[in-house]
Amino acid sequence: MRPITLGRWxxxxxxxxxxxxxxxxxxxxxxxxxxHAFATTWTYPNLLPDGLTLRWWSxxxxxxxxxxxxxxxxxxxxxxxxxxxxxxxxxxxxFSRFEFPGRKIFLIGLFATNAFPKMGLxxxxxxxxxxxxxxxxxxxxxxxxxxxxxxxxxxxxxxAFSAVPRNLEEAARDVGAGKFMVFLRVTLPLALxxxxxxxxxxxxxxFDEAQGTYLIGAPTYMTMxxxxxxxxxxxxxxxxxxxxxxxxxPSVVLLLITRKYIMGGQLAxxxxxx
Amino acid sequence: xxxxxxxTGAGTARRGVTVSAEARRSSLGFALALPPVLxxxxxxxxxxxxxxxxxxxxxxxxxxxxxxxxLGTVEADNWWGTLAVYGxxxxxxxxxxxxxxxxxxxxxxxxxxxALSLGIALYLRLKGGWLANVFAGxxxxxxxxxxxxxxxxxxxxxxxxxxxxxxxxxFGIDGxxxxxxxxxxxIGSVWTSLPFAxxxxxxxxxxxxxxxxxxxxxxxxxxTSIVMRxxxxxxxxxxxxxxxxxxxxxxxxxxxxxxxxxxxxQMLGVDISKYFSSFNQxxxxxxxxxxxxxxxxxxxxxxxxxxxxxAKKEGRV
Numbered sequence: 001m002r003p004i005t006l007g008r009w010x011x012x013x014x015x016x017x018x019x020x021x022x023x024x025x026x027x028x029x030x031x032x033x034x035x036h037a038f039a040t041t042w043t044y045p046n047l048l049p050d051g052l053t054l055r056w057w058s059x060x061x062x063x064x065x066x067x068x069x070x071x072x073x074x075x076x077x078x079x080x081x082x083x084x085x086x087x088x089x090x091x092x093x094x095f096s097r098f099e100f101p102g103r104k105i106f107l108i109g110l111f112a113t114n115a116f117p118k119m120g121l122x123x124x125x126x127x128x129x130x131x132x133x134x135x136x137x138x139x140x141x142x143x144x145x146x147x148x149x150x151x152x153x154x155x156x157x158x159x160a161f162s163a164v165p166r167n168l169e170e171a172a173r174d175v176g177a178g179k180f181m182v183f184l185r186v187t188l189p190l191a192l193x194x195x196x197x198x199x200x201x202x203x204x205x206x207f208d209e210a211q212g213t214y215l216i217g218a219p220t221y222m223t224m225x226x227x228x229x230x231x232x233x234x235x236x237x238x239x240x241x242x243x244x245x246x247x248x249x250p251s252v253v254l255l256l257i258t259r260k261y262i263m264g265g266q267l268a269x270x271x272x273x274x
Numbered sequence: 275x276x277x278x279x280x281x282t283g284a285g286t287a288r289r290g291v292t293v294s295a296e297a298r299r300s301s302l303g304f305a306l307a308l309p310p311v312l313x314x315x316x317x318x319x320x321x322x323x324x325x326x327x328x329x330x331x332x333x334x335x336x337x338x339x340x341x342x343x344x345l346g347t348v349e350a351d352n353w354w355g356t357l358a359v360y361g362x363x364x365x366x367x368x369x370x371x372x373x374x375x376x377x378x379x380x381x382x383x384x385x386x387x388x389a390l391s392l393g394i395a396l397y398l399r400l401k402g403g404w405l406a407n408v409f410a411g412x413x414x415x416x417x418x419x420x421x422x423x424x425x426x427x428x429x430x431x432x433x434x435x436x437x438x439x440x441x442x443x444x445f446g447i448d449g450x451x452x453x454x455x456x457x458x459x460x461i462g463s464v465w466t467s468l469p470f471a472x473x474x475x476x477x478x479x480x481x482x483x484x485x486x487x488x489x490x491x492x493x494x495x496x497x498t499s500i501v502m503r504x505x506x507x508x509x510x511x512x513x514x515x516x517x518x519x520x521x522x523x524x525x526x527x528x529x530x531x532x533x534x535x536x537x538x539x540q541m542l543g544v545d546i547s548k549y550f551s552s553f554n555q556x557x558x559x560x561x562x563x564x565x566x567x568x569x570x571x572x573x574x575x576x577x578x579x580x581x582x583x584x585a586k587k588e589g590r591v
Binding site for chain 1: 310311314315335408411413417421423435473477478480522526527543546551578
């Protein structure tokens with residue numbers, strides 16, 4: 001039994017204050033930026049913009065260079081996911097279901113990509129890319145993007161495959177289903193949420209990748225994130241705000257779809273080597 | 275008797291079959307797992323080895339092009355190379371200053387991320403309810419936003435004409451300008467690292483059975499001792515993973531400090547890119563990258579060690 005209700009009120013209001021602080025910390029910058037996309041001008045220290053306009057949106061849509069960046073991004077991200085899935089998903093299954101020499105070493109080796117700081121890694125990759133004539137090529141960019149997705153595409157699906165109950169597979173075998181049918185009808189559907197999370201994370205990793213793409217591809221291939229770098233310097237703040245909103249749309253949509261699984265632990269599960 | 279002999283005979287025969295089936299499965303698994311490993315070996319392993327060589331002055335082979343393009347490339351004068359470039363870099367006061375700033379930002383941000391994510395995870399585990407879910411939902415939002423956008427949004431939010439100063443000025447307070455300062459870099463690092471750490475900590479703490487917590491409560495344990503003696507030790511592996519990934523991510527980050535940080539002192543991720551692209555001194559950039567690698571591999575070691583320790587405890591190795 002609680003002695004005094006005052007203490008409860010105190011902790012209750014402390015929690016609410018904390019909630020407001022965290023909400024402002026997380027959402028504040030995004031809302032502040034989004035408001036700029038519709039502002040004519042904004043005079044400090046007014047809390048609201050001087051006027052509202054959609055002019056900046058047409059500036060973005062009529063700019064051919066920005067349009068090309070959008071097209072490049074929409075090309076590289078799906079290609080990356082496809083290549084990464086073909087290379088990594090069979091491996092994910094193998095890591096989950098097969099015992100073979102070198103399994104542990106392989107799993108840790110894949111982690112190497114995440115153990116090395118990205119910028120250092122890209123610089124070292126670039127020096128090899130010069131030697132292999134991959135600088136400023138689409139193939140070079142795809143390689144950089146795929147490298148960034150390998151951990152997602154192997155670890156998360158591997159954990160998902162491991163989580164499929166074996167007795168379900170055995171039951172299907174007992175009623176006469178072949179190995180392939182069991183995989184197609186039992187294992188794959190049950191592992192699908194994990195694979196979806198991996199696909200979405202990989203898509204976003206490619207879609208958001210800026211450092212490596214800039215180093216390897218600029219100025220021949222500009223994607224939306226790399227275009228942001230120059231946009232911020234060369235255009236009014238409002239144009240960059242519009243572009244930022246556009247760039248966030250795919251991420252938000254995709255993650256809202258898979259939010260349930262990501263929050264449900266599919267992502268976290270994948271990062272514990274088994 | 276004959277049936278026993280028969281049985282042994284069948285047993286050996288079956289064992290012979292299983293061994294070869296096992297060997298086949300094992301080599302199939304190996305073959306399936308090989309492609310991503312080869313990819314990483316080819317485009318991460320070899321570049322890292324070559325880069326270390328290049329930093330020591332080995333300019334042949336695949337390093338030839340970059341050595342020719344770069345300015346002030348030093349060549350090896352010994353069989354093991356030369357430390358001249360390391361000497362150059364470490365003699366530079368600006369590098370030493372940036373190195374220490376990088377380490378300070380990494381440590382401070384990682385601790386803040388850990389505290390926040392752990393607080394949310396524990397609140398969610400011990401108290402639950404809609405408020406806890408709102409906290410957790412908020413903490414995961416940054417996962418939805420590209421880092422480029424986040425960095426730029428944070429810069430504007432804390433800039434001299436940003437929201438924080440605008441809001442405070444309504445009450446006649448002259449607020450701080452954090453845009454283009456190290457404070458903004460820490461804020462940006464915490465912002466972008468929070469979701470992953472929260473998911474890891476959350477899943478770690480959530481996995482602990484209610485029965486254990488209830489038993490401790492019945493035995494008279496308070497919240498503090500439940501957290502310190504049960505929740506933290508039992509969730510230590512996910513927490514170590516969260517910490518190492520956060521630290522490594524912040525250590526080598528580029529976008530956040532590039533957008534929100536000052537020109538000097540700057541994090542090494544930005545320095546590396548600057549030396550590589552703007553100054554065209556790839557060898558110096560690679561030396562800095564090696565320094566960051568060494569720092570990161572120390573952190574990475576903790577991660578691998580933590581994973582193996584649990585694997586051993588649970589009898590999986």
